Every structure is written in C-alpha cells, then in structure tokens.
Amino acid sequence: MLVRQGELDSATRALKDPGSLGTVVTGPPGVGKSFLASAVLSSLGTSIYPLRLRTSTTGRSGDYACLGALLARLPHGASASPTGLLLAVEHMLREDAAGRPVVLVVEFAGAIDEASVGVLLHLLLSGTARLLAVAQRATDLPADFLRLVRRGRLVETPLHGIGMPETRRLVSALVDGRVASSAVGELHHACGGNPAAVQGIVRRERATGNLHKRGGVWTLEAVVQPEQGSGTDEIIRARWAREPQDVREVIEHLAVARRVPIAGLARLFGSEVLVDMEDRGIIAVDASEHRCAYLREPRMAELVRERLGPDRHRELASLTSLGGAPEESGLDREDLVSYVEWSLDIGSKVGPELVVHAACVAVSLFEPLRALDVLNRAGELPEALKAEAAFHRAAALSLLEQKEEALAVLDELPAEVVEHLGPAARARYAAAKSELLSWLPERGEAREPLHAAWDAFARTAEGDPAALRAAAETLDLAEFRARAFQGDFLPILDALESASHRVGSSEDFRREASLLLAQGWAACGREADAAALIASLGLNAPQQMDDDAYVAAAFAVWIANGDWKRCVDLCEHYVDRGGRRLSLRGGLAELFLALPLVIAGRASTALGPLLNAVAQLEEFPARNALSTAYAATAFAYAQLGDTGEAERCLERARATSGPAPWLFVHLAEFSEGMARRWLGDAGASEFLLAHAADEEAAGRVSAAAEEVFGASVPGTEREFLWVERLAHRRQGPLSHLMASIAAASRRKDPEALLEAAEAAYGMELDELEARCAALALDFARDRSDSAAAGRAQTRLDRLTRVLPMLPLVPQVPAPVLTERERQIAVMAASGATNRDIAEAIGVSVRTVEGHLYQVFLKLGVASRSGLDGLV
Numbered sequence: 001m002l003v004r005q006g007e008l009d010s011a012t013r014a015l016k017d018p019g020s021l022g023t024v025v026t027g028p029p030g031v032g033k034s035f036l037a038s039a040v041l042s043s044l045g046t047s048i049y050p051l052r053l054r055t056s057t058t059g060r061s062g063d064y065a066c067l068g069a070l071l072a073r074l075p076h077g078a079s080a081s082p083t084g085l086l087l088a089v090e091h092m093l094r095e096d097a098a099g100r101p102v103v104l105v106v107e108f109a110g111a112i113d114e115a116s117v118g119v120l121l122h123l124l125l126s127g128t129a130r131l132l133a134v135a136q137r138a139t140d141l142p143a144d145f146l147r148l149v150r151r152g153r154l155v156e157t158p159l160h161g162i163g164m165p166e167t168r169r170l171v172s173a174l175v176d177g178r179v180a181s182s183a184v185g186e187l188h189h190a191c192g193g194n195p196a197a198v199q200g201i202v203r204r205e206r207a208t209g210n211l212h213k214r215g216g217v218w219t220l221e222a223v224v225q226p227e228q229g230s231g232t233d234e235i236i237r238a239r240w241a242r243e244p245q246d247v248r249e250v251i252e253h254l255a256v257a258r259r260v261p262i263a264g265l266a267r268l269f270g271s272e273v274l275v276d277m278e279d280r281g282i283i284a285v286d287a288s289e290h291r292c293a294y295l296r297e298p299r300m301a302e303l304v305r306e307r308l309g310p311d312r313h314r315e316l317a318s319l320t321s322l323g324g325a326p327e328e329s330g331l332d333r334e335d336l337v338s339y340v341e342w343s344l345d346i347g348s349k350v351g352p353e354l355v356v357h358a359a360c361v362a363v364s365l366f367e368p369l370r371a372l373d374v375l376n377r378a379g380e381l382p383e384a385l386k387a388e389a390a391f392h393r394a395a396a397l398s399l400l401e402q403k404e405e406a407l408a409v410l411d412e413l414p415a416e417v418v419e420h421l422g423p424a425a426r427a428r429y430a431a432a433k434s435e436l437l438s439w440l441p442e443r444g445e446a447r448e449p450l451h452a453a454w455d456a457f458a459r460t461a462e463g464d465p466a467a468l469r470a471a472a473e474t475l476d477l478a479e480f481r482a483r484a485f486q487g488d489f490l491p492i493l494d495a496l497e498s499a500s501h502r503v504g505s506s507e508d509f510r511r512e513a514s515l516l517l518a519q520g521w522a523a524c525g526r527e528a529d530a531a532a533l534i535a536s537l538g539l540n541a542p543q544q545m546d547d548d549a550y551v552a553a554a555f556a557v558w559i560a561n562g563d564w565k566r567c568v569d570l571c572e573h574y575v576d577r578g579g580r581r582l583s584l585r586g587g588l589a590e591l592f593l594a595l596p597l598v599i600a601g602r603a604s605t606a607l608g609p610l611l612n613a614v615a616q617l618e619e620f621p622a623r624n625a626l627s628t629a630y631a632a633t634a635f636a637y638a639q640l641g642d643t644g645e646a647e648r649c650l651e652r653a654r655a656t657s658g659p660a661p662w663l664f665v666h667l668a669e670f671s672e673g674m675a676r677r678w679l680g681d682a683g684a685s686e687f688l689l690a691h692a693a694d695e696e697a698a699g700r701v702s703a704a705a706e707e708v709f710g711a712s713v714p715g716t717e718r719e720f721l722w723v724e725r726l727a728h729r730r731q732g733p734l735s736h737l738m739a740s741i742a743a744a745s746r747r748k749d750p751e752a753l754l755e756a757a758e759a760a761y762g763m764e765l766d767e768l769e770a771r772c773a774a775l776a777l778d779f780a781r782d783r784s785d786s787a788a789a790g791r792a793q794t795r796l797d798r799l800t801r802v803l804p805m806l807p808l809v810p811q812v813p814a815p816v817l818t819e820r821e822r823q824i825a826v827m828a829a830s831g832a833t834n835r836d837i838a839e840a841i842g843v844s845v846r847t848v849e850g851h852l853y854q855v856f857l858k859l860g861v862a863s864r865s866g867l868d869g870l871v
Helices: 005-016 033-047 065-071 082-097 114-125 143-150 164-175 181-191 195-208 231-241 245-257 262-269 271-279 298-307 310-319 333-345 352-364 368-377 383-399 403-411 415-419 423-439 448-459 465-485 490-500 507-523 527-540 542-546 548-560 564-577 579-599 603-619 626-639 643-655 662-678 684-697 701-711 717-727 733-747 750-762 766-782 786-800 819-829 834-841 845-859
Strands: 022-026 049-054 102-107 129-135 154-158 211-214 217-220 283-285 292-295
Touching (some): 005 022, 005 129, 033 102, 033 129, 033 195, 065 082, 082 102, 082 114, 114 129, 143 154, 164 181, 164 195, 164 564, 181 195, 181 603, 195 211, 217 603, 231 298, 245 262, 245 271, 245 298, 245 310, 262 271, 262 292, 333 368, 352 368, 352 383, 368 383, 383 403, 383 415, 383 423, 403 423, 423 448, 423 465, 448 465, 490 507, 507 548, 507 662, 507 701, 527 548, 579 603, 579 626, 626 643, 626 662, 643 662, 662 701, 684 701, 684 717, 701 733, 733 750, 750 766, 750 786, 786 845, 819 834, 819 845
Parallel strands (some): 022 129, 022 154, 049 102
Antiparallel strands (some): 211 217, 283 292
C-alpha cells in the first residue's frame, strides 16, 4: 500500500498471532476503515477463509440476525437448541474453510443482538475463527468484545485521516507524475482524509479537465468539491432516520448552529437527552469558555442540512441566530464562515456585523473568494460598517493578486468617511494603502498614506489613549514593512530593536517587529543574532511554525546562515500542514523548499519542487515570485549540465518583471548570476559583482558577500579580499567558511582549503566542498605536495559520485604514472602482495617495491589502502 502500511501490517500481525483473537479497525466515518479491512484480506490472500457479516442499520433485530446467511444453510433441526446451533455453525465453518484459518469480517454499523454476539464469541474463544471488526470506536462494540479489547486479546488498529504527504503519494501514483502542492491541498480537503475517495476524485477531476498537466506538473484550475453519495453517507442517513424524535431535533439544531453552548441547549431540550447523546458519541462538548456542544461527525451535519426543507431551515435559523455578537457565538473560524454562508443561502437574516466578521475570518483562512462572496451577498451595509467591509474586500482582492482592484476599493471610500474614522481604523486604512502601493509604485509612494495619517492624528484633539497607541503601532509596523519590502533595513534596525521590546506595546506588535528585525539583521551582517532571535520566537510560540510571517522570517535568517537543512524542514512542515492555504501559497512554498537545495548544490533534489513551483506560479503568480522561480530553475539546470533548459529559463526570468519583496529580487539576481557562471558566461562574475556593490552600499553585507563569493570562481585577489573584508562585518558559520576559502584561495594554501572543505562537509554544502577540494588539488600539485594532493583527490572522487557536475574542474595535470607503475598500482590496489605482483609480471620483489615507492610519492598516499579510487 502507498499509505497506511503500518496499520496494514499491525492488523495482519494480529490476525496471524496465535495469542490474539483478531483486530478491531476503529476511526471516524469516511476515514477508510472498510478500505483497510479489504486491504488486510487481500494481503492474506487465499491462505484464509473470510466470511463477511454485518450488523443491522435499521434498529433492533431478531435473534441471530447477523448470522442469517449461515443459519439458512444449517441442516433441519440444527438450531433447535442454542448449543446445537453453536456446534453446527462451528462444524460448517470448519468444513467450508477446508483447513484454512477462518476470518470473520464484521462491520458494527448498528445494533447487534445478544444471540449473535454469543455465537461470534464462541467461534473466537474456541479457536474456530479470528475477528476482523470495523467500528467507529471500541466503545461501540458489544460489552464482551470491548472487554477483549481492553485485555489485549483483540488488538485495536485506530485510523485517522491521511495527511498531506500520504495524499501526495496517492495522487502522484494515480497520475504517474509530479503534482503541485496547491493541487494536493485541494484534493486532500476534498477526500476528507479517506484514501479510498482519492481515486474517484482524481478520476473525476481529470475527466473534467480541472486536474491538468502544465509544464510536466499536474495542477488544478479551480476548487474541488468532495465526493457525494458515498456508502458512508447512506449509513449516516440511516442512523439519523432511526433516532428518536428528540434526538433528531437536537441533531438538526446542531447541524444548523454548528456549536451551541451546552447550557442553552439543555434549556431547549433537557439534559437527559444530551447526556444520552454524549454517552453514545453523537455529540461532544468542547473545552472552550462557552462549553459548546457540537456533532462529532461533521458529515452528519452536512447531510442533515441538505435534507431540511426551507421552512424548517428558517425556523432553526431563527432559534440559533447569532445576531451581531460573533465573539459570543462559540463557533470556530470555519464554522462561523459556513454558518453565515448557509444563512445567506436560505435567505435567513444575518446581522451585518456577523457578515463583516465572517469576511474577515475567511481572509484569515486564506479563502478570499468566500470573503468576497459573503460581502457581495450581504446587501447594503450600515454606514458604520462600510469602511470595515472595504478593508476586508481589499485584503481578499490582494490575496488574489488583484492589487489594482484592491487599491480601487480603498480609494472609493469617500473622503468624509475616511476623515471620520477612529484612530485605529484610520491607521488600518493607511497601512492597507501603503502595503498595496509597495506593489504598485507607479501609483504613488508607499509611505505617503502613513504620513497623511500621522498628520491627521496631529490635528485631532485628545482621544482614547489605548486607541491612539494601537493606531501608532499600526502605522509604525506599516512603515517598517514598507522599508523591509524594499530591503531598506539599515535605517530602521535601531527602531525595530527598540520596538521589539517596547514597554506597554501589544504582544502582536512586539512579535512582528521582532520578525522584521531578524530579517534585517540577517541581511545586514548579524546572522547569528538573527538566528538566536528566531530561535527564541519559535521556542516561546511553537505554533508559529504554521504562520506565514514566521516562516518567511525564519527562511530569510536560516538561508543567510547557510542552515539549508533547517530551511528545507521548515518548508516541508509548511507544505505538509498547509491544507487549502496552498491553493494560494503552494507555489511559494515549493519555491522556498527548493531554493536552499539548489543553493546547497543539490540540484537533482531541487528540480522537482522547482518545476512544481513554476507550474503553480504561472497559473497564480503569488507575490510576483515567478521571476525568482525561473532563475532558480535555471540555476538547477546549469548545475545538472542541461544548457538548453537553463538558458530557456533565464530568458523567461528576464521577460518576467514586476515589483517583488527585496529577498525575492536578491535570490532571483543571485540565481541568475550563478546559473550564468555555471554555463561559462564571461559576464556572469561582473553581473554578480555589480549587484554585490549595490547590496553593500545599502548595508546588506550578507547579501553582498554571497554574490561576491559566487563570482569568485576561480576568482581574483580583488574578489577574495572583498569577501574577507565583508566577513569582518558579518557573523555565523557560513561567513567564517567563506572567509576561510577566500583567504586560502588568495594564499594558494592547499592545507587551509582542505580544512575549509571539511567545514563545508560538516555543513553538508557539497558544492562548496567540491570547490575547496578542486582548488586544494591544483595548489598541492603546483607545490608538488603529494600528500595534500592525495587527500584532495580522494575527497573530489567521492564528490564526483554525488554531484552531476563539479563547480570547478582541477586545471593542473596529475603526476603521470608510467605504464609499469600503473600496472603495479592497479594490482596492489586489488590486494595482491609484492611477491604475487613480481611473479605475475616477471620482475623481482625489489623492483616491485621501487615502483610502488614512486607510485606512493606521485599520488601522495602512504599505503596500499590509499590507492583505492585513485587508479
């Protein structure tokens, strides 16, 4: 199996284990329990005799109802007594199995009568059969089976919904190709964690053309709807239909309201029915302040809402109306948005405050289309909410990369409305315009709206100190962001450091200031300080690993420190937990995943996510990162020796323009210069050095050092001294390594270069290690230092097997062995003794020893073991 191999192995072992009576596969509806049970039977093949049984889904049933098919085959009179029936069933199964183990496959979808339980227990305890059961929870089993689970006689195999990595593996196997992260996120959401549903969804989306190939990568055109009408849905509908009237009413109420405080629910329906429903696992109560009850099965809520008529819809909606107090609803973010959408669908009245709040929540969930849909259907909003709605509409359009339209929404707010905004709202308006103008420089200077807001505050009479403080924080952060967008860190580093621990400021303000400070330090030579700051933020709030701002800052810091593996882990974690957010951020996530790999010299590994990133960014150009993706892909192809593809990607990178954050621009320029250098372009070094000069002039010495170092192959004294000079203004292991390589290259010191190669090996920077080894080999040969040359050659030989191409090929020819010396060296390396060699070629042992001495001297080795890989 591509997924759930561990669970499959566990269940199979339980059925084979002599000390076990079988296994129970548990998990929520639609998670693929029956699918796994079928896989277990398939893995056991014809070595077993399976018998499928099913409990009733229509309420209570008569005795032995579960065994109806077996009883029909019993001889007349065999069921006259319970004992006779047990023995007859046991005898019949043994005959049917013909010596093979019997496996009873029982799906506990509903009630089971005690008589059937007794027969099943007898078959298990007598050794006649093993059990492969399927149930939502172990507590759904009859009491006798539950005791066997608790005693370990029946092994529980719990299932949970599959994650993003498993969905990617399944979809990749089904389409036999690479799949974009944005597509994986959508398909994962649509399948609901059930691997059995993936195949049908993929087949449907391919047939409609929604799932299509772009540049060799499978990607999606639009959103994917979940599979409808599955067998699981029918089971859920049947369970709902057979519930008593009072239970059905509670289910309907919760299906509409999503979550209701348990105290209010008890006033409507009484506590007895709620206790019974909680004991049976129909509802659960969360640990929130409001102690809200909710249906344990989200799919049941969806199916019940579908079956309710319009009148019943409106009746329940009026009972559960949330009015204008979203913070008191008890709903989580997704439930709140879906509640408002559903209420608007049925024409129920929804408070305008709740509509605007739902739009805000949808934007925070990276669901801009839902935010726009809610606002478009809300009708005329009160004057007091129009500005707030405009903020959320602009934010949604900005997420969709419709910056012009977003700015137009803000510009359409009448001047008198803007003038009458409170301090906090006025600051948010200015900050939103400032951010959009960063992307649209032709429409105005990004900081101009901020200056206008400060001027307006200066003209305002004294107001609420808390509101004024919040407004000042918003404007300060907007100013910092505008400068950081351009890479203008140096003038604001002191202000950012002060803001990061400003007394009396909000936690969110200090946190965002700290993230911007870390990026500024990383760019301006304080890489170690930046890494320590990011580490402290991650330690204090590990949940930030899923936060876009934290991920962007951590990536910038760790890439500047050469900590490429941590960058990869960070981005893989983001992709694996991204969900539907990847429909907007999948291209960026895969680009950020690939960049550290290609910079570290692992082009073969980087190429897959790079091609995925390009395919996604061509369809949805998130944050104008397409140029960076093209340049990085060119860099990867150049490392792999594919000149044609590298040049094609470089042409596309140059043809793609548009404002982008400084880090994207820097990485695009660096990747382009390095690709050209690997392709042998004579102007590549000057291209990199020109950009390095600009970076240094702006105070971004870390970025400047990367570009100078990249240009210094094979390098001149000017470049080496430049790298060393910049290193004095930097921190961190990568800076020290670059300075060591530059100094050793300038002095032509093979031993120092071999030490640098070992440091690069420790950082797993294969390309830098190969560069050091190649230079060390040349310098050692120039000095006739055979020992250093031998060590460098051994290191280079290992790297040749790892890297598709070397960044630098040794230029000084190796000492030439005579034909006789090579012959003896080959035999010695294969393990032949001196006497064996002498007898084989017809010379004396002393002659062999003399030739071996010359071989050791020329190749710089001290023993026969050192010849391995050299001859």
